[in-house]
Amino acid sequence: MLDTLKLYQVDIMLALASVCAIIALFTFISKIMSRRRKIILLMMQVGAAIWLEADRISYLYKGLLDAHSYYAVRVGNFFVFFMTVFVLLTINFYLDDILRNEGDVPKIPITLKISYVLGAIALFLVILSQFTGLYYTFDENNLYHRSSLFYVSYIFPYSIMILQIITLFIYRKSIKGKLALSVFLFDAVCIFASLTQYYIAGFSFVDIAAVSMVVGLYIFALLDMNERVERANKIEIDNLKGEHESLRRLYEKTATALVTAIDAKVEYTKGHSLRVAEYSREIARLAGMDEKECDEAYFAGLMHDVGKIGIPDEIIKKDTGLTTEEYKYFKQHSEIGAEFLSNIDEFPSLYIGAKYHHERYDGKGYPEGLSGENIPVYARIVAVADEYDSMTSKRSNREIMPQSTVREEIIKKAGTQLDPKFCEIMVDMIDHDTEYMMRYKDNYLESRKSDDLITSGAMHFNEYKEHVSEGIRITESKMEIKLDSQAEVGFEEDISIPTIILFDSHDACVHNDDREIRLLQYVEYAEIWLDGHVIATQARDIRVQDLPAEEGSGEDKKGVTHYEIEASKYRDHVRLKIVNSKHVLDVTVALPDAIRYCYLAFTGEHCHIMNVSFNDTGQQIDEKYIPRIVQEITYTDRIEGDIPNVQVEGYRKAYSKAIPVINGMRIKLRTMSLPTANLIWHCAYILLFSSDDRIPEGSGYTEHCCIRLDGEDATENDLADNEISVHRGEDFKGWDEWKKLNKRGFECTVTFMRRRNKITMETENFGINLRCTTNVPKGKEDVYLAFTGDQCVITDIRIL
Known part of the structure; x- marks a missing residue:
C-alpha cells in the first residue's frame, strides 16, 4: 500500500495543488464572505498550492545532476519548509477571525499571540537553514538528507498547532460548530501525519494530509456560510412577514379610525362598523370559511358604511324620518363607498361589502336589485351582521331591542331580506349569548382600543x-x-x-x-x-x-x-x-x-x-404567606473580604457596611451588574457620607458625594462641593461593550487621598478614568465610605 502511494504521490500532489488553485480562484471571485476572511482563505489556498507543487518538484528532480535540477530541488525544499509554517500562520489568522466575529472575542488571545511569535521565528530559521544546513543537506548526487537538528523544524509547527488546540478549548463555549471543528481536525490530522512522517521517509504524509485538510477547511467554511445565508434569508423572510403584518395592522387601524370618525357623527352609530366587522367574521367562521376568508368578511363589515362620508351631515344626523328625496340621496352611500374602495385590489371584499350590503335576498334591495346567491357572499354576511347590530343598538326613537325580539326578527327576515343560511348561524350565536353581550355598549370603543378590563x-x-x-x-x-x-x-x-x-x-x-x-x-x-x-x-x-x-x-x-x-x-x-x-x-x-x-x-x-x-x-402579605418552592437567587455567596458582600436589587436599595475614610486608603472590590440590568447606570456606586450611627440614610445622615462607576454624578444634594473629572481612554470600547463587560464582572481599585475636609478618590475600569474631589462641609469631619448601586452585586471588598 505504501509503495503504491509513493509511486503515485506526485500525481496526488498535482491533483491537490490544482484543487487548491481552483478554490483560490473561487475564493477570489466570491462575494458572500467578509473581506478579511476572504483574504485569509485566499492566502491559505495559494500557500497550500505552492507547498504541494514545491514538494512535487523536489521529488521529480531529486537525484538529477543538471543545473536546472540542482536549483529546482533546493528551491522546492525551501518552499516546502517555508509554506508549512506559512499555512499554519494562515490557520492562526483564520482562528483569530472566527473568534472576533463568531465568538465575540474583542482581543487576540495570548495563545495566538505566542503562536505568531513562534511562526515568525520558524520562518527565520527556515531562511537561515538554507545557508547553514540546519535542517537538511544535499549530497553530490543531488539527494536530500536530514541534519542532526532536523527535529527543530517539527518543534515550531507542533507548538503552533498545540496552541491552536488550546485556544479552541479555552473558547469552546464562544465558538462551536463547523468552523471550530475544521480547525481542530486540521491540527489533529497534521500532528498524526507528522508523527508518521518522522519515522517514514519517502512519502509526504504531512504535506498531503495538511493540504487535504485545508481543502476540507474551505468546505466547512462554505457549509457554515450557507447556513448563515439560509439563516439570514429566514430572518429576512420573517422580517418581511412582520412588516406585512405591521402594514396589515396599520391598515386596520387606519380603516378603524376612518369608520370610527364616520360612525361618531351620530351618537347611536358609535362603534357600529366595528361591531358589524366582528359579527361578520364570526358568521364567516361558523360558516366554515378559512382564516383569509374570515378576514375578508371582517374588513367588508368594517368598511361597509364608508360611503356615508359623501352624504351631508344634516341627512346622516336627522332624527325624524327622511323625505323621499333625502332617502334617495342617502341610498347613494353604497355606490359612493364602492367608488371610494374600488382601487383597493388587495381586498375586493371591501368594494363588494360597501356596494351590495343593502341588497335583499328577495331582490327588492338596492343599488342593483340582485337576489339570492347572485348577491356576493360577503355582502350577504355583512347584511345579516348589519341588520343585527341595528336592532341591538340605540336609536333616536327607541332603546336596544330585547334579545328575544331580535331573534324573532332575524327568523322573520330569513329568505326575504336576508340569506337564510347566515340567519340560521346568527340565531345560533344569539342562543349561545346567554348574557346578551353582542350589543351596543356606551364604552365599547374605549374598551376595544385598550383591552382595559x-x-x-x-x-x-x-x-x-x-x-x-x-x-x-x-x-x-x-x-x-x-x-x-x-x-x-x-x-x-x-x-x-x-x-x-x-x-x-x-x-x-x-x-x-x-x-x-x-x-x-x-x-x-x-x-x-x-x-x-x-x-x-x-x-x-x-x-x-x-x-x-x-x-x-x-x-x-x-x-x-x-x-x-x-x-x-x-x-x-x-x-x-x-x-x-x-x-x-x-x-x-x-x-x-x-x-x-x-x-x-x-x-x-x-x-x-x-x-x-x-x-x-x-x-x-409576608414571606410566610407564599411557600417558597425554589431558593432565592443570590450573587453574594462569593468570597467575602473585610466587610460583608452586598446585592443591590434596585436604585440604592442596599448599602455595604460603612468604612471610615482615611488618607492613603485603597479599596479593592469585585462588582458585577445583575442579569436583569440593561442600562448604563445599572452598576456600582461609591458613596461618601456622614451620619451619627455610621449607617447610610441613618440618624443625622448627610450625603457628600455619590459617584457611579460609569463616571456620572448620582449625589442627591449639593451640600458638598464636588469636582468630577472623567477621561475615556483607548481601552473604552463604547457603552454597549461596557455594559457587556460589567455583566461579566470585574475587579476595581479605588484610592483615597484626604487632607482635612478635602477628599480625592480615583478609580479606573475598562478605559473610564474617574477622579472626584469632594470638599466636605465644616463640622462633618467623620466621613464614611459605602458602596451601593442599581441592579448590581459588590463582593470581596478589601481595605488595603
Whole structure:
C-alpha cells in the first residue's frame, strides 16, 4: 500500500495543488464572505498550492545532476519548509477571525499571540537553514538528507498547532460548530501525519494530509456560510412577514379610525362598523370559511358604511324620518363607498361589502336589485351582521331591542331580506349569548382600543393570544378578581377557557413582536389556564395544588362559569388562588428574580369573559404567606473580604457596611451588574457620607458625594462641593461593550487621598478614568465610605 502511494504521490500532489488553485480562484471571485476572511482563505489556498507543487518538484528532480535540477530541488525544499509554517500562520489568522466575529472575542488571545511569535521565528530559521544546513543537506548526487537538528523544524509547527488546540478549548463555549471543528481536525490530522512522517521517509504524509485538510477547511467554511445565508434569508423572510403584518395592522387601524370618525357623527352609530366587522367574521367562521376568508368578511363589515362620508351631515344626523328625496340621496352611500374602495385590489371584499350590503335576498334591495346567491357572499354576511347590530343598538326613537325580539326578527327576515343560511348561524350565536353581550355598549370603543378590563369589564377572545388584556400589577397587597366565562358557539367548554399570563414589560402589555419584546424588555413568566394547566415560560418553577371545591363557591349559570381569583407577590414568588364550582387551584410561581415586576393579563381561546371586577384588598402579605418552592437567587455567596458582600436589587436599595475614610486608603472590590440590568447606570456606586450611627440614610445622615462607576454624578444634594473629572481612554470600547463587560464582572481599585475636609478618590475600569474631589462641609469631619448601586452585586471588598 505504501509503495503504491509513493509511486503515485506526485500525481496526488498535482491533483491537490490544482484543487487548491481552483478554490483560490473561487475564493477570489466570491462575494458572500467578509473581506478579511476572504483574504485569509485566499492566502491559505495559494500557500497550500505552492507547498504541494514545491514538494512535487523536489521529488521529480531529486537525484538529477543538471543545473536546472540542482536549483529546482533546493528551491522546492525551501518552499516546502517555508509554506508549512506559512499555512499554519494562515490557520492562526483564520482562528483569530472566527473568534472576533463568531465568538465575540474583542482581543487576540495570548495563545495566538505566542503562536505568531513562534511562526515568525520558524520562518527565520527556515531562511537561515538554507545557508547553514540546519535542517537538511544535499549530497553530490543531488539527494536530500536530514541534519542532526532536523527535529527543530517539527518543534515550531507542533507548538503552533498545540496552541491552536488550546485556544479552541479555552473558547469552546464562544465558538462551536463547523468552523471550530475544521480547525481542530486540521491540527489533529497534521500532528498524526507528522508523527508518521518522522519515522517514514519517502512519502509526504504531512504535506498531503495538511493540504487535504485545508481543502476540507474551505468546505466547512462554505457549509457554515450557507447556513448563515439560509439563516439570514429566514430572518429576512420573517422580517418581511412582520412588516406585512405591521402594514396589515396599520391598515386596520387606519380603516378603524376612518369608520370610527364616520360612525361618531351620530351618537347611536358609535362603534357600529366595528361591531358589524366582528359579527361578520364570526358568521364567516361558523360558516366554515378559512382564516383569509374570515378576514375578508371582517374588513367588508368594517368598511361597509364608508360611503356615508359623501352624504351631508344634516341627512346622516336627522332624527325624524327622511323625505323621499333625502332617502334617495342617502341610498347613494353604497355606490359612493364602492367608488371610494374600488382601487383597493388587495381586498375586493371591501368594494363588494360597501356596494351590495343593502341588497335583499328577495331582490327588492338596492343599488342593483340582485337576489339570492347572485348577491356576493360577503355582502350577504355583512347584511345579516348589519341588520343585527341595528336592532341591538340605540336609536333616536327607541332603546336596544330585547334579545328575544331580535331573534324573532332575524327568523322573520330569513329568505326575504336576508340569506337564510347566515340567519340560521346568527340565531345560533344569539342562543349561545346567554348574557346578551353582542350589543351596543356606551364604552365599547374605549374598551376595544385598550383591552382595559378595569374599564370595560368584558372581553372576547378568538384565537389564543390574538387579544390580551392590559396587565394588572401584582404586589404584596392581595388583589381579588371576579369574572364569568362562557365558551364561544361551537366550542367545548373544557377547551374554551380563559388563561392568565404572568409577565413583565415597560408598558405593562403582552408582546409577540421580536422588536417590541427587545425594546420594551418583555419577559413572560408563565401561562396559567383556569382549569389548572400551566406552562412555565421563564418561571423557574410552578406548583399547582388542585383541591376540592368549597361548598357554595363559584356558583355557575347555564353555560357560564364563575371564577374568583386571589393574586399576590412576595419578592420572587407569586401565588394565585383560583376558585370555581369544580376546583380550588392553589398556584405558586417562582419568578426568575425578585427585581422585575409581575403583571397579570387575561387571554383565552374562543371564549367570552364578562362581569370582570378587580379589588385591591389592602391586605399586606409576608414571606410566610407564599411557600417558597425554589431558593432565592443570590450573587453574594462569593468570597467575602473585610466587610460583608452586598446585592443591590434596585436604585440604592442596599448599602455595604460603612468604612471610615482615611488618607492613603485603597479599596479593592469585585462588582458585577445583575442579569436583569440593561442600562448604563445599572452598576456600582461609591458613596461618601456622614451620619451619627455610621449607617447610610441613618440618624443625622448627610450625603457628600455619590459617584457611579460609569463616571456620572448620582449625589442627591449639593451640600458638598464636588469636582468630577472623567477621561475615556483607548481601552473604552463604547457603552454597549461596557455594559457587556460589567455583566461579566470585574475587579476595581479605588484610592483615597484626604487632607482635612478635602477628599480625592480615583478609580479606573475598562478605559473610564474617574477622579472626584469632594470638599466636605465644616463640622462633618467623620466621613464614611459605602458602596451601593442599581441592579448590581459588590463582593470581596478589601481595605488595603
